Amino acid sequence: MNYDAWFQCSEGCDETYPLTEVIYRCKNCNGLLEVQHDMDPLRHRSPADWKALFEHRYRRTQYPYGSGVWGKKEFVCPKIDDDNIISMYEGGTNLFWAERFGNQLGLNDLWIKQCGNSHTGSFKDLGMTVLVSMVKQIMAESEDLRAVMCASTGDTSAALAAYASAAGIPAIILLPKAKVTREQLIQPIANGALTLSLETDFDGCMEIVQKLSDRKDFYLANSINSLRIEGQKTISIEIVQQFDWEVPDWIIIPGGNLGNVSALGLGFLMMLELGIIDKLPRIACAQAERANPLYRSYQTEFTEFHAITAQPTQATAIQIGNPVSIHRAIRTLRRFDGIVDQATEEELADAAARADRTGLFNCPHTGVALAVLTKMVDRKQIHPDDRVIVISTASGLKFPDFKVAYHNVTPGGPPPRYLNTPLELEADYETVLKQISMHLDT
């Protein structure tokens, strides 16, 4: 089959560009570009055959088709040569059945999609495998590109550095100084990327990297580049596949730059168009109250949008005041009868800690989504038998200070609600046994 995809202007003008062109905005109107697939060849395979093909490849060994992204190659980036694909077996992440946490909230069908169980510990791997593979393909065809680069709140840079170093391509990383975790900072350093720590916030890094992207020899890897969205789109296909092709009622996803919520929507729309599913879920986008430009716009029913200066939040990966994918996200939320809600610092930390007690180990961004889930249940927006999926965006292991701070009593302040502190004891059998008995009796 002659599958095809290209960049298309998202602002309604008809400009198209090949995916191998180094371009991020429409030359005609400066609109964002979107990847458009030729849907006709995709329709030649029946929905049942697509499902069978995807299941046949899923988590198997034939490189690169065992990857959750490349197992859906025809839907993602069909024309790339397999030889140029840089895959680390992305996707295929567990859907954690949150049975105990769900019971506590009064939900019977709650699941956490563990997108952080991935090579660099966040969902960013899903998009980066597509982008870096395309760069490899471009470099195989011409010698003009010299490096890939991104601005990051810590996870995009980790993913870019890993995939670029696996491909042998130089990577340039712009990070806001002291606003990413130690774990996130050491990832690009370990992978040999040029790591620039700038005296600004994410939005400040983004401005510089956008200027650098006027040069044609550095390829921009931020989610303004919709190749990443194509890889992230597979989250929705994978979720539906994991439920034997049933569509859930609600999906709750944390949002910062808002590429991922747009990607989630695109995956569902593509499946709907091809008859693989026959309805859409509702989507809730969860923001930190201290970085909530989308939430504010939602309050005006999306008639207004104003960029803000994001305030410091524990959810550092979504500390963004001027999201690049704002229009895509609004379009998605309108189409999916979506809602936007927010969480305070205390709410996000409590929600993460409460769910941790039922077997999870949540990052703060997942905490934002879990806090919003709790509010939606309280408002009866979500019903006991609704099937609800919370997108967990990163591994909690990348954010240890968040947890250490929570489980530490600050003198003078009230103790956190789900506090657990280690007891320091003498190495004495009787003392130890006494403490265990006291613990189990309370």
Ligand SMILES: *Cc1c(COP(=O)(O)O)cnc(C)c1O
């Ligand atoms: C990037 C990221 C997000 C936000 O995704 P957007 O596409 O920017 O909205 C949320 N959580 C984590 C852990 C991330 O790394």
Ligand SMILES: [Zn+2]
């Ligand atoms: Zn245009």
